[in-house]
Amino acid sequence: MILKERVVENRIMGHPAQGLYKMVLSGQIAQTAIPGQFIHLQVADSNDPLLRRPLSIAGIDKVKEEVTIYYKVIGKGTELLTRIRENEHVSVLGPLGTGFTIPEQGELLLVAGGIGVFPLLSLIQVIDNEKVRVKLLWGGENKQFMESAGLIDIEKMGVDMEMSTLDGSLGTQGLVTALLESYLDGGRITELKDKGNLKVATCGPKGMLKAVTNICLSHKVPVEVSLEERMACGVGACLGCVCSVKDSEGNLKRKRVCKEGPVLDGKEVVWDE
Amino acid sequence: MILKERVVENRIMGHPAQGLYKMVLSGQIAQTAIPGQFIHLQVADSNDPLLRRPLSIAGIDKVKEEVTIYYKVIGKGTELLTRIRENEHVSVLGPLGTGFTIPEQGELLLVAGGIGVFPLLSLIQVIDNEKVRVKLLWGGENKQFMESAGLIDIEKMGVDMEMSTLDGSLGTQGLVTALLESYLDGGRITELKDKGNLKVATCGPKGMLKAVTNICLSHKVPVEVSLEERMACGVGACLGCVCSVKDSEGNLKRKRVCKEGPVLDGKEVVWDE
């Protein structure tokens, strides 16, 4: 359905240099949305830009019937998004695509790159903390992003988290994949994963997703990746957004990121074609 | 020069069905503008609509450094104009084109069709009332327009005026050209115009301008017409906006409405080519 959702909130977060915005939409999307899905949003009633923009659902409030998205201004479309005012209505398709599997027990390791942290946060929201242990590994450019995102103190909110930044301004200096490797190499984890109890969900830039997947697979840890691809229709009709996968017989196939994704089993994704 | 003028006022006037708006711009335009000139205004920072929109200057306040325009919403461009908020800046070229001749004595008869009344009002503003007698003939669809335009009581403001409407809801029923004919046929005028003292300035739809010109010429009354044509550049560079004229030797020539116009001597305009 094409929904007209009401914009409850649309504001810049933190430092202007980050160009990071938060938008809250009120309407029907929240009713059926699950973490990992996305919405396809019309940024303006105009031929230029022509297409809708895909944005991940990063918060779902079924009671208030609100979903939250976070976006970074990178071009014309996201720039126009910032101009939408509160109480305006926007045209939205969604929720679209597949979501993350929600584990019922064991340990869930979230591996986030940059703004990819937000969709993963929505997973934390829905997980049963009594039965599932959650840990978040985050890597990004610098401290400013986390400050702007309001996540600098997230550990105080009970989230077990390790961070790394390229410039070392927060956490360890380096890539999140280093955090991941040292975590998986640790003894305690080995025990858990031998029980088949550890799962990884990851969201971030493509290069990172590939590295995370390879590390996980070499440790025999199942991993779900949230892919991004340029999209036109968002509903599986145009074949614009495909990724390559290998099926069980080893044949190369296409999957549509908007329909069979964006969340896919990392094992099947062919990263370099 | 490309000017960034500040929008001091931009609001709908009267009945929504009329789609009539008033916009006041503060900046440099007012310094040099004369009645009959126009501005070329960018309605949005977008490729669609692509072009600027020409709008007549309808009020000039040299002291406050403000010009006023009135516009009717007829398509995408004028619709976008309505969305500009007060204190925003707009990109304007102008003042552009020729203006009306401002008579120093005698009688000036203004013949307006519909929204064409506004540019003519700016003529009234600048004329020396002691030396020049001004009369306004207006024709339009119905009373609602004049009410919306706030001109229903204009006679009370000292403007000598006759009106006609197609539906007879205001003034006499019929066309403004009928008012013009009966006025020019009246004895008092004949006397004035024999003195070469009567001049006509007219603004309105093309068909009306043509009829007004023919009537004036048959009465040997000089007439200045304010033409409209679709425009791209507004400065004489593209030859998109031409009209046809006959020069003194009777040769067909083109004039650019944006440059040699929009105000032209009615005598030279070739109406049907």
Next chain:
Amino acid sequence: MSKVNLKTELAVLKLRNPIITSSGTYGFGEEYAPYCPPSLLGAITVKGITPLPRLGNPVPRLAETPAGLLNSVGLENPGLEEFKKSYLPKLPGLDTEVIVNISGFSIEDYTFLASAFQSDSGIAALEVNISCPNIKHGGMAFGTHPESAQEVIATVRKNTDLPIIAKLSPNVTDIAEMAKAVERGGADIISLINTLLGMSIDIRSQKPVLANKMGGLSGPAVRPIAVRMVYQVYEAVDIPIIGMGGISTWQDAVEFMLAGASAVSIGTANFVNPMAPIDILTGLEEYCQQRGYGSVREIVGLAHQR
């Protein structure tokens, strides 16, 4: 309650109304069903089918341009066999006329594809995409030379008893000549335009945005070119035209019909507004009604009369 007759006859192809959705933009008819019931449409056109399955081009396959979209899907499709097995049986369930779009890289491909679809195949017509490169002849598209275009259509004509729609490429010097060629070849209907060859370069990476370098331009940007071509083709041939290229609103659809299209097809606009086909149908009907036309047919080609 409308008194406008929307029935549309394109030669032997009879549609309940003149609104069609375009090949490659409407999947296999199911993707948009939740947004726009196919049963309300005149017809839908499925993604181009080739003899063998194709993975198509690598990504990025899409680039946005001013009021336009470049795509280089590269004819990804399940291939004829899989199409007939897994997709064709579901199509009648959509309760609309189905046009199957076929694409080949040799005359043999077209022969093979045409033979596979007959009037008992449960579809309404075959649309022949002649914009693909002719691999045996230096890779120029069939649809850019009158002779090869005519040959493709004649081959399809010989091998199927379904109505044939010849889909023209706009990347030609003389569209009227191409239209005449496919008419000679035996086409029942002409559809146009396919996409215009275009390109976009990323100034950051200094490489073409599309992995395939070039792609097909569609969307509102191309509309004036499409309208011109429909207008020219209307004067050149006697067979009916399906107009497409940048139609987003009912006003656009009316424009194409006035230019000479008996039906219109909606492509890129679906991506922006999945309800576009229905919105367009509604607006078209109202336009006819307000102007007192008893049938939508009456406006076809009117721009030529004045």
Next chain:
Amino acid sequence: MSKVNLKTELAVLKLRNPIITSSGTYGFGEEYAPYCPPSLLGAITVKGITPLPRLGNPVPRLAETPAGLLNSVGLENPGLEEFKKSYLPKLPGLDTEVIVNISGFSIEDYTFLASAFQSDSGIAALEVNISCPNIKHGGMAFGTHPESAQEVIATVRKNTDLPIIAKLSPNVTDIAEMAKAVERGGADIISLINTLLGMSIDIRSQKPVLANKMGGLSGPAVRPIAVRMVYQVYEAVDIPIIGMGGISTWQDAVEFMLAGASAVSIGTANFVNPMAPIDILTGLEEYCQQRGYGSVREIVGLAHQR
């Protein structure tokens, strides 16, 4: 303070920078002078000149389309004699290189026009518009057949010692073939693209919007087509290219240069932003500087290397 060398050599034509303004969009150089000093530009191109004065087409001559503009000015111009008398003498005062655009309807027209301009005429180059209909040969434009395009250029070559820019029409099946033809004809430089043939119909009056029915499409809408053609022509010929078609921003200019244009020309964008040529020059310079190019030349054709 810039260290980027902006000097641009197009064969024998030397410009202070690669920014040109396009024929028909810049009058005779004076109209935009208050907005954008011509002396800051590489060159300006004046309106197309024909042997005799032309009144051009009736109005409406303009129609706006999504991200585009249709025009049918119909080559209104004062004619050669009046041009030489009233306009040519003023051009040196603009303190920039001046390119004179010539248009003909027969080979004789081009001979006549070319002979009238030589290296002592105070202009820098002749741009030969071959998009006009060849009246003696059924009205198809010279620029749509390689033979006639080559013939026109060869004629101009024979009759002038000025650098010749052949301006290609995009309304062709194979732009590379056309480029090769004008190269054979003796062109020093190729400029492209001219406008794409388009049409717009007013659904209220049910008539074409333009009095002339069809017109030329320009503006951002055509940019992907123009970039593709520049890219193809760059691979087909050895002479330099002036790229144009929808360039509105410096990013667009960079895109054309990466595709293979040694200089770029700004047309429709002037109507929207009279400072566009200067804004584009500034942005282009900064792009080069930030990436460490010593000369703007270095980015020409880079999109082909990767």
